[in-house]
Amino acid sequence: MQSYLGALTTYNMGKELKVALVQSSLVWENPDKNRTNFKKQIAEISKDTDLVILPEMFTSGFTMHPENMAKDQGNITLLWMQQVAREHHMAIVGSAVYYENGTYTNRLLFVTPDGDCSYYDKRHTFTLAGENLVYAAGKNKLILHYKGFKICPLICYDLRFPVWSRNVEEYDMLIYVANWPKQRIVAWDTLLKARAIENMAYVIGVNRIGLDNNGHEYCGHSAVYDLLGQPLVFSDREEVLYASLTREHITKVRKELKFLDDRDGFTLEG
Template identity: 60%
Template sequence: MKNELKITLIQSPIIWEQPALNRNSFAAKMDTINGVDLIVLPEMFTTGFTMSPENLDVEEGGITVNWMKEMAKKTKAAIVGSIVYTENGLHYNRLFFVTPKGEVWKYDKRHTFTLAGENEKYQAGKQHLIINYKGFKLNFMICYDLRFPVWSRNTLDYDVLLYVANWPKPRIEAWDTLLKARAIENMSYCIGVNRIGSDEKGLEYVGHSAAYDALGQQLVFSEKEEILQVTIDKRHISKTRDNLKFLQDRDMFRLL
């Protein structure tokens, strides 16, 4: 079992509803990355946060998953990010976790963003995605999920809570605050990867991709187009939870 996991966060602009161009853009950035275990891309990284999934070819989801497999094999790192995915005539904001061996897991966004009408266009997910990868237990979430602490509550003994997002500038203080809070209350690493730039709707994105340790200490942070690196340590989690047994005092209940 490894004690450390090296993670790359790619904070990038996204070209509106242009999957091929975005794949090329992220591929070029990945060509500069070496020796990491996991590469994290933003929410809807091939399109931006579009509420018009019907504008996309239904095959685009499969094309992007195959691309992720190729890039994972090339970089020798697992890759995670969410995309618009169409299946049986229904649309999903679906996160994929792809390993260099070609293994694929998926997570559908649990909390669709009603303020933008995402609930009318995309099917909401119902299940968590917890992956054991290189000795670390990873829990994946998408953007708006960040506002709902019960869904991320650490009843599954995970080590890392990871969010991919398109979180706009007007509400960026909430993003900063909640990422840190999720780390502290769950006594886990918490990592958030946001985009930068502006979209077709005129929304501005200022990044603020960041990583926090189990005590809420900020490890990395950025407000510009940038590739960030962070190394997380299993021993930090063990030591923190051994010394501060707060998780043992949590309220015991289940989601229905």
């Protein structure tokens, strides 16, 4: 696996990327049941889909007690994603609890149909829930290429921090996988649109639905926004959403509106 800035999984250039957003409920701290449920849902996804996007911590829900699950569950999930991606000829991305070298992380895994995997550890751990006390924060942004599109995948709370999401790499799309609760869903809706507009990129947000064991309710609002902040798909119920992202739209908007050329220059430290 690779996790550094500029990490690339290279495929032939494409004019269109077809994505499927799986907005689903989750079984609390039960990776086996969640993997079984998602395998069934993925099997029913349109066969011409290029990329399947699952929620944050899709095998467990947003648990602050990873010790309640076997330490090898992260690696088991990775192997499962590789198997499913190969079987259906689709890339799969989502985050899961991952244990490695004595440390837990909230790790996003991006697996291609040939089994290659890149990963990103959540940079902004959610202090309100004590995530920072349980999971180590990541340090590196991940940028990858898939089927001719340059992608920056991030996780939930990262959405609130525009500097970290800032498009200094000329990426084509941001992906946010999340467990974002209903009581703050207005922020989710607003910030997804803002990230699309300010970065002149497609933005995809995939949230879960249902109740977790902490009593938090999730109402979905998974969505795709184009470079101008226009919603392409949106849902507040359990379902799979589909969207087609085109190279033509990216090229046209950025050529006509050269807003990225006027970005302030700075570097991140720490």
